[in-house]
Amino acid sequence: DIQLTQSPxxxxxxxxxxxxxxxxxxxxxxxxxxxxxxxxxxxxxxxLYGASSLKTGVPSRFSGSGSGTHFSFTxxxxxxxxxxxxxxxxxxxxxxxxxxxxxxxIK
Amino acid sequence: xxxxVQSGAEVKKPGEFLKISCKGSGYRFSNYYIAWVRxxxxxxxxxxxxxxxxxxxxxxxxxxxxxxxxxxDTSINTAYLHWSSLKASDTAMYYCARQGSAVVSPSDYWGxxxxxxxxx
Numbered sequence: 001d002i003q004l005t006q007s008p009x010x011x012x013x014x015x016x017x018x019x020x021x022x023x024x025x026x027x028x029x030x031x032x033x034x035x036x037x038x039x040x041x042x043x044x045x046x047x048l049y050g051a052s053s054l055k056t057g058v059p060s061r062f063s064g065s066g067s068g069t070h071f072s073f074t075x076x077x078x079x080x081x082x083x084x085x086x087x088x089x090x091x092x093x094x095x096x097x098x099x100x101x102x103x104x105x106i107k
Numbered sequence: 108x109x110x111x112v113q114s115g116a117e118v119k120k121p122g123e124f125l126k127i128s129c130k131g132s133g134y135r136f137s138n139y140y141i142a143w144v145r146x147x148x149x150x151x152x153x154x155x156x157x158x159x160x161x162x163x164x165x166x167x168x169x170x171x172x173x174x175x176x177x178x179x180d181t182s183i184n185t186a187y188l189h190w191s192s193l194k195a196s197d198t199a200m201y202y203c204a205r206q207g208s209a210v211v212s213p214s215d216y217w218g219x220x221x222x223x224x225x226x227x
Binding site: 043 | 202210213
């Protein structure tokens, strides 16, 4: 199985801050990486696919980059409604696997 | 509008059988994989497996192979996740998600989740 290591596991930032999360894959997954947002008590929601493609309707303050084994996810200006846990997921090979998640809180 | 609606919360005893469902609407159900994802209390997401309803092609994560069964009924646009004998460790939230028309693809729409509690 392809392992995904996300960091940090949690972070606290102020409204308006730039927030970055990283995801490292145990094997080269080209750009087959998704980012999901899960708000408390809710189902996950797809934000980005193909490492950097924004799903239609997702605010442009969310972005992603990377290829191979190193990826990053950025919120350019943190908003109160962005409080959630964020997960990366690889879809290069079965079984699909998720990173451990990053909980984002407001300072 | 694409929607996945899951069956309601369940409370079961160890050793019991359970089948939970996920009904798709707003798209051609047969043409997209449905994935099942487990989230244990306070923990992260775990991909369990997928089914292509059009031909019942089913794949499992090794971690869940033999522990659960995934099936689908295209006549009623519904996918299922079932256990023949529940364990306390099966207590979790279970999500279904539409995974696209390729066996490896993003999950672009998710159900609301089904909470399964297994306790004696």
